[in-house]
Amino acid sequence: MNEIVEETVFISQVSNTKHIHRQSHNNQHLKEFILWFVLLICLLLLAGPFAHHLSYSVPTVKTRTIARHVFSEERALDYLINLTQYGSRVSNTRGNIDARDYLISQIKHICSLSKSHIQCELDLQNFTDSQHNQLQNILVRVSNSIQKSQNIPSLMLAAHYDSVEFSPGAADDGSGVVIILELLSNLINDLTIDFSNVHLIILFTNAEESGLQGALAFITNLRWRSNVRHFLNIDSVRCTEPANLMRTTSSQLVMDYSRVTRPRTNVILQKTSTWFGFNTDYDAFKYNGFRLGYEFGFYLDGYTYHTPLDHPSTFKQGVIQDLGENLIILIRNILLENNQQIADKYDPDPLIYFDILSRHLIIYKLSTSILIQKILIVLIIIIGIIRIIFDHIYHRKQNFSCNGFHCIYFQFKNPLTIRILSIIIYSISNILSMIIGLLFSLLLACMISIIQPASWYGNSTLAIFLFSLPCLIGFIIFRYLFDLLHGRILRKSSQNSNEIHFDFEQNFSVLIVYSLSMIISIYSNSQYFYITLIWSIFICPLYLVLIIIEFILHWKQIFEKNAHQLYLPLLISLFPLIHTIEIVNRILRIFIPFVSLRFSFGWIHRGNIIICSIVVIPTLFFLPILQRTKQFLHLISILLISFFIVLIVACIRQPFTKNHPNTFYAKHTSESIYNAETSMNNSFDVSLISQQSSITVNTYHGLVLSPILDQFSIKNGHKLYNKTCFSSTNCTFDDSFNRQLAVEHIQIESIDENYSNYRIRIQHVLSYNIQIASLWNIELTVQNELDIPRKETIIDINLHSTISIFEIDIKIQRCEIHDSPFLLLFTRLMSNIVLMGEGFCHAIDDDTTLIINR
Template sequence: MCYHRGRNDKLAFEHNENRISFFFGLFFILYICLVVSVAYLVENWMPTALTTEDESNNPDRFIAERAQTYLKGLTDLGPRVAGSYENEVLAVNYLESVIQDIIQNSNNVQNIEYDIDVVTGSYYLAYKPYGSINAYANLQNIVVKVNAVSDSANSVLINSHFDTVNRSPGGSDDGINCAVMLEVLRKISQSTERPANHLIFLFNGGEESNIQASHGFITQHKWADNIKVVINLEATGADGKEILFQSGPDQAWLMKYYSKVPYPFGQVAGEEIFKSNIVPSDSDFRIFRDFGGVIGYDFAYFKDGYRYHTKYDGFNNIKIERYQRTGDNILRLVQELANAPEVSGPLENEGGSVYFDVTGLFMVYYSEDVEIIANVLVILLSIGLFLWSLYELQIGYKLVGLRILSLLLGWITSFAVMALVALLLGGINRTMSWYKIPILAIGLYTPIALIFTQLITILFDKLLKKFKLSIHLAKDVLIQLHLVRIFWTIVMIIGAALRIKSVYLFMIPTLFNTFFMFIIHLFKLYYNSTYIWIFIYLIGTFIPTALGGAITYHILTLFIPICGRFGTSLNPELMIGAFVVLLTIFITCYYMPLFSLLSKQVYIILFLGSLFLGTFIVVLTPIGFPYSGDENYLAPQRFPVYHTQRTYRDENNNVIQNDSGFYFRNMDYNSPRSVKDYLYGMENIMPLEENCKKALFCGLPVGYSRDFEELESNSWIPSEAPNFTTALPTLTVDNIELISETIRRYYFTVIGTDCMDLYMSPKKGISFLNISLNNFVPTEQPLWNERPTIYILYVNGKEITPLNFYVDFAVPFEWNSPVVDIAVVGKYIHEDESVYTEEFQNFLNNFPEWTVLTTIALAHYESWIY
């Protein structure tokens, strides 16, 4: 039946020229807040935890209370650094005793073995922008194998690590995952049927040492060859739900089994963020994938990143419901993969998959081929509806062009004003107020996006009237709504062309908007009451708004704590401000054109302006101080501290300089300014720039190769020499072999502490040809005095053994001068604090209560020229 526009319809339409009450604008704002709040509540829901008393009625369920007991036993051991007694003896003994108990109480039908594996090896880890050579000796892995029905079956690997960083008991990173694995192992061991695929549980003892122990396992262990799939369990935070943030690669069938877990939670967008190298972390999944050719799943906790790698990551802050949620999911996933035929079948490159959960209720996943079809279909529908609406509403191209310009200019202005505010806060030393109180980021930057988007629209309204291009208000609002959708449609086209899987974030709102705008046009609801078509429109925005709210929550929850370890080179106000403005636009862009319908729009702008001004004032008060050591509102500023002695030698092996000092890394934008009034000796702080020219890597202990770029921005305070109670590291050249007239091979031996850094840089005119530790020279090398360098991390576990290796240098014919500068740093990471000098203890004690010392160690740097 055709709809014919009549006189009554025309009169009704003309009546719609009247604006609606500005109170409706407040309703829009409240509606958005309500939807986002619902998303927040759903995101924080947890299942009821089961106790041992519940087990009789739930014999096949994961028991959270027992897992909690396992974690208590592990964290009671304290920090477990690779090479320490706590890690190599106490933790290994504890896990072994629990595993033996599980095996002894297993069902008779099961065939379970376990092995304590001691691994030694080396490899190159290609971090961006610079990688490192990793050498390790005597690291320990505890491996349990639940044998399949057939010996020839392939294996599923479940992995977590029991070691920790220097000062942390490792409750979440990664103790809770070890506890979950133990309880999953217990449940699997009591099954009355053996699995079709082998199940291997790896408790690895050297992840924090640059993910080394997993390399030893996957490249050397007798059970590693037939591993097909891995479930890796990690943490970059200490609360919340475990998120699936990596899957594959290129095995879409994996999602079929993960989608069966009771509480799925994962976003392929998280995978693409992680692979972009924005997050300064990595996991064992990388090792299994790159060195073992294994596919699988990578899970991590990411909420409450303030506790990550600190003394606050303990047992007591972990809610028992977290064990239950993770345990239910991992147990079900292991059970599914235990009998999955794909595990024993041939691997084929299926391409990746797009996946995302819907409020944790179920997973949506589809292949890349389906993604292409879905994207193309939604793009065509969106563009088709837009063209139809132009014809239906009789809109000219000039108006469309000016409205597109208005839309883009409003967003660009919002980002520009945000940048000005961020730079102003940086200039007056008031950055990161939202670090402790995240809502301040919303109060600062969300009003900016809303105000300037609307102000630009109002300005363009006046220009349209001046040039007599203005049209009926309802038509104008409708075309603005269409143009918002077309903008994201263009983003979809670009993203799809670049094969970005996260395009679904734009596809979903575009699809919903297209459908509901089609309904409005089909029944010509805009000729009726304004409130009717707006109500229909708002129904269509509910799910996209909830999606945007969840994404906003996840991004800010992840990145705000990360700003505490992002270094000093970037003003974090710019990053967080850009996130908030972008996410505000993403959530509210489908509402903003409706504000043109409001009467007295200035009241809404005044309300938003007052919100911004009030927040800005709070930022300037003590409330806006970024840091807190209060366990209930934890947001500490991080400092790793090394009491370091440095010895430089010339080419004749004579000591030319010997000094000592307190070295600490400035891990965020406010450091060291924030502590200058607290620390002993800060008036003597010395710039490192000159020393960095004199000594390899500034004569400092380096934690990871990612630290190279910011070494000069760290702090050095001269002090008395540290008190070393064990032998200092030594380096010797055992032999120099002439491989040819232009190739010299230097044989080195290094022995010292259980954690050492080695730095090398050939003289000008000399170049690296080969290093025996990985049999190639990395192509991306940091420069020192315009010379390439090599960084080697060497970690010992159960016992300390010398590191023997050789390096081949390309040397000009008849070269008679030294070939290489080389330095060794010994780190004394788990020394008893009683060996610290009184001066060092006083220095540490003066750090304010709102700081946390993530590392406290002694270090000895010594350099030679050979």
């Protein structure tokens, strides 16, 4: 009896010892998790705010008193303030013509300060746009007056000086124009450049906003374009962050750009314009024979793009200086080196390139990327197979106690099969976890598009957290459920399941996932999958080294706690994490303003999915690293709390503010009919028989318009008559805001006895855009067509005797905000919504039909 009691006590002590050991083990895991989580937060801070500060830092602004050959932002901004004082510069308007004259005067002044052997040739290229307006491009060729050869190559610097309706066009594209003006002054005053080997052409195009018409006109100018070897185009949307090299005609040209002080570019930026379908003068040059070209621009945070807020006061200090200093280095290298080698237009082995915190440019060939990925895949397969075979042979010959993964060889009848199956199962679970995480984020994107479609508008950081957290949560939840299922299966298969570890299998499964991503990258043969190599080249070697070291040391004490598996993958991911967050943030800041503009055209769901995909796809590379922490419940709790905080902020915040406003467009349309009976008298006034006018308002970002118009009507006490909304973002109502009629008076005079020739005098509002047309078979001549602007149009017509009735159509277009009482009132009362203009001048479109009966 005493023996039995003693045995019972012994069992109780063993049970307590196991309980204490389990509790100590759990406490140790909790401490490791806390340390791991603190380390993760530190890495995110380094990869986020700190990296952002380094990437977007700008140089000190050079004052206007500095030497003329040194780029000065202050001098460039002096040009800009003068250029934008004319208001909007829509083609063939007062602002456009005044801006042209100002640029000509500044070019003449700059050239007057040039060295004696430097020759400046100023030319104005006349062309007719699609609306039959007579427009001009401004061209300057700088050459050496001593060197008379006609076959000297040229470098062309281009920007457009027109803007859209209502916008002073400070960034788009006043920034490009004034940077080139300052660069022209720098180069002419640089004693090291004599333009004997390479000429310099300055091109300021007109009518870019209405379809690249100025650039296309320049293409036809054989005198100026024949020797252009390099071109450099500048176009922008907002100057609140440093500019990027957006596109090159050949990736080989990036080698020359890599010499600048602060290179800012990424191969992915080549696709941005294609994804949105917008074109610049760069496209006209590229697809019409110019094979060596760059496009630079300020494309981040384009929330004030094509609005009255595109003003010099919004510029961030130092960004003009930053781009100017980079360009002067690139231009000097081209002018001095006389590099006439034509790069391969089709880039048979294109370069992959990206900047590191805007300090250094990493450049390597696509073939090199593919080769490295193939080597990594082969190493992963070979080392994995060798490790399993050696384990199998070695541990079969030894008599080890059950410790760590060695238990596999004593607890299972077919350990080799178990190990292979475990690798497959872990790999599938990782892939499924990533798919679940992706689906979680896409589901949230669909929900957000219904609840708060533009919740991320104006804040790329919020978008990153909003869509990455659900991905992490979905991944961790699935991994947690898989571990529970896996543990339950092991408990049924083995009595000592708690001592069985599959660390090697889990590590190797991570390598399998990365191998699959590299296979996709290789198969795509695309530069734009380079992010796969960035992660793989850091993570895969680390895991391979750990696998080898653990095998060699046979799990000695230094690796007994397996802490290296928890911390090392996190530490080694610092560089790819910094680069991934930085490039995702940069792309989001380009995409968000343009994606949301298309909400009114059915892009609400698509836009949210696009933004979600930009965030989540790079996040997937980081997910397998998270599986190393076994504290799934703690991690899920932290992620859920963080997600709900971010979701609440996203739902209650006001996305549209002064710095990133909502936008609308309004178009006035009037139709007037005048009728004349010519047999009444030789000279007579024509009577107005009908007139109607309306205003059509469109909002962007999916903003519902009807409540806004109701609010506007209450504020100004003016009823909107016959309001009809064709969609939630498009409404029309009568134009009853006392707007001046375009055509004020029409007089017809017969100028021969047979009543076949008439002179028509039309008195109308002052306008630069007056179009006279007739569909009838009559000879029509506008006597004062070249008088721009004008308040009277004189038309001579010649009729055949068979014509008894005919019509003349008179179209008068204006785009000054003071010509519209409605726009003046709306913009004053509804300060949270800003006008967005278009490239043509047709915000106020007055169509008049003159019917003449003989």
